[in-house]
Amino acid sequence: MSIELGQCRLVYRQYFPFWEKLTDEQRELLCANTGEFSYKKGTNIHGTSGNCTGAIMVISGTLRAYLLSENGKEITLYRYRPGEVCMLSASCVLRSITFDVIIDAEEDSSVYIVRGDVMAKVAEDNLFVANYALDNAVARFSDVVWVMQQIMFFSLDKRIAVFLWDEFSRTGSDTLSLTHEQIARYISSAREAVTRMLKYFAAEGIVELSRKGIKISDREKLRELATGE
Amino acid sequence: MSIELGQCRLVYRQYFPFWEKLTDEQRELLCANTGEFSYKKGTNIHGTSGNCTGAIMVISGTLRAYLLSENGKEITLYRYRPGEVCMLSASCVLRSITFDVIIDAEEDSSVYIVRGDVMAKVAEDNLFVANYALDNAVARFSDVVWVMQQIMFFSLDKRIAVFLWDEFSRTGSDTLSLTHEQIARYISSAREAVTRMLKYFAAEGIVELSRKGIKISDREKLRELATGE
Numbered sequence: 001m002s003i004e005l006g007q008c009r010l011v012y013r014q015y016f017p018f019w020e021k022l023t024d025e026q027r028e029l030l031c032a033n034t035g036e037f038s039y040k041k042g043t044n045i046h047g048t049s050g051n052c053t054g055a056i057m058v059i060s061g062t063l064r065a066y067l068l069s070e071n072g073k074e075i076t077l078y079r080y081r082p083g084e085v086c087m088l089s090a091s092c093v094l095r096s097i098t099f100d101v102i103i104d105a106e107e108d109s110s111v112y113i114v115r116g117d118v119m120a121k122v123a124e125d126n127l128f129v130a131n132y133a134l135d136n137a138v139a140r141f142s143d144v145v146w147v148m149q150q151i152m153f154f155s156l157d158k159r160i161a162v163f164l165w166d167e168f169s170r171t172g173s174d175t176l177s178l179t180h181e182q183i184a185r186y187i188s189s190a191r192e193a194v195t196r197m198l199k200y201f202a203a204e205g206i207v208e209l210s211r212k213g214i215k216i217s218d219r220e221k222l223r224e225l226a227t228g229e
Numbered sequence: 230m231s232i233e234l235g236q237c238r239l240v241y242r243q244y245f246p247f248w249e250k251l252t253d254e255q256r257e258l259l260c261a262n263t264g265e266f267s268y269k270k271g272t273n274i275h276g277t278s279g280n281c282t283g284a285i286m287v288i289s290g291t292l293r294a295y296l297l298s299e300n301g302k303e304i305t306l307y308r309y310r311p312g313e314v315c316m317l318s319a320s321c322v323l324r325s326i327t328f329d330v331i332i333d334a335e336e337d338s339s340v341y342i343v344r345g346d347v348m349a350k351v352a353e354d355n356l357f358v359a360n361y362a363l364d365n366a367v368a369r370f371s372d373v374v375w376v377m378q379q380i381m382f383f384s385l386d387k388r389i390a391v392f393l394w395d396e397f398s399r400t401g402s403d404t405l406s407l408t409h410e411q412i413a414r415y416i417s418s419a420r421e422a423v424t425r426m427l428k429y430f431a432a433e434g435i436v437e438l439s440r441k442g443i444k445i446s447d448r449e450k451l452r453e454l455a456t457g458e
């Protein structure tokens with residue numbers, strides 16, 4: 001697996017801030033171990049086996065990163081979209097990351113992957129690369145804490161789901177002409193928090209958001225979330 | 230607030246890996262803005278006001294880092310003990326950390342604190358310092374995900390509490406002569422997970438662990454956790 005050096009330069013400059021800080025040897029090593037891959041919707045890209053798959057650069061499609069419990073329960077942590085880089089699939093680069101994130105292609109996706117062990121070697125010799133990897137991980141730390149706070153403290157996911165489900169049952173319409181501000185007032189929360197959670201719902205395929213309001217696109221999922229059944 | 234340069238060198242060499250990589254100017258700047266502080270048990274050191282308190286080096290005592298909800302619910306994320314450095318109290322150094330952690334002195338504690346804005350300036354100019362700060366944060370990322378998994382997936386905290394409470398009610402003794410292995414079998418979990426959660430309980434003051442077994446030191450807290458009341 002490798003891409004040609006000229007293309008590789010373009011790719012690395014697009015995704016990473018450190019190309020100019022690499023030695024020629026490091027550039028060749030990275031490029032010789034970077035490949036292009038395509039995944040069909042639903043394919044698992046990085047699993048729980050403790051493998052160090054590598055850094056994944058998203059060209060097209062969407063990747064979903066989630067935690068999975070033994071009994072099959074999932075928590076979506078975040079999504080990677082075109083132009084973004086997933087480093088948590090390269091645990092050998094980030095040795096202090098001890099948890100396993102699973103990464104699936106949520107849509108048909110194409111990506112570049114640079115091998116984890118190779119990236120780890122370069123990061124060991126080059127502080128700019130190490131710095132990039134750590135910074136990428138820390139940015140996700142904040143996302144994860146937000147998910148945790150919403151679910152554990154506020155049950156905001158459930159509160160919004162209950163509200164939407166009640167509105168849907170009451171009006172019989174699956175399009176609710178409500179602003180996020182109105183919903184926030186009804187459930188005594190902050191508008192920003194409601195907006196963020198609705199975007200989360202949208203990404204999960206539960207609702208669609210538009211100027212007209214909120215359209216329920218997956219009634220069954222919404223009902224489950226609202227009633228816990 | 231400042232400590233004398235000779236003492237400062239000793240302190241920085243003890244707590245940070247980057248002293249040798251600093252310029253003389255950076256050393257003077259950091260030392261001129263590093264002070265020694267003492268906090269009584271229960272004192273708040275770093276709050277939710279979005280302040281950039283700084284990097285906290287623990288000399289003695291224990292600091293507790295936790296999340297706090299609007300209605301007063303807490304989640305303990307981790308503790309800092311002598312020899313450890315807390316960077317999450319320096320959000321201006323770690324710009325991608327967008328959540329607020331609260332830090333209290335859990336026991337009478339003494340610490341050195343280097344001002345956040347000063348540390349941020351040095352980290353901007355010196356990649357070793359930036360790297361250290363990020364690495365310190367990433368190490369806590371794994372701790373937080375572990376707490377989240379245990380509580381959200383397995384309710385392991387509750388399952389162990391229910392088991393201990395039942396045993397206590399059944400035997401009438403507040404010392405349970407059980408191995409972690411036995412508890413793990415009873416509640417269908419892994420020994421390692423039980424050990425880690427019991428240590429978490431011990432740190433919370435709910436139990437004391439010894440060779441003889443598990444002593445319940447705070448019945449009320451255990452009952453609350455077990456019954457949810």
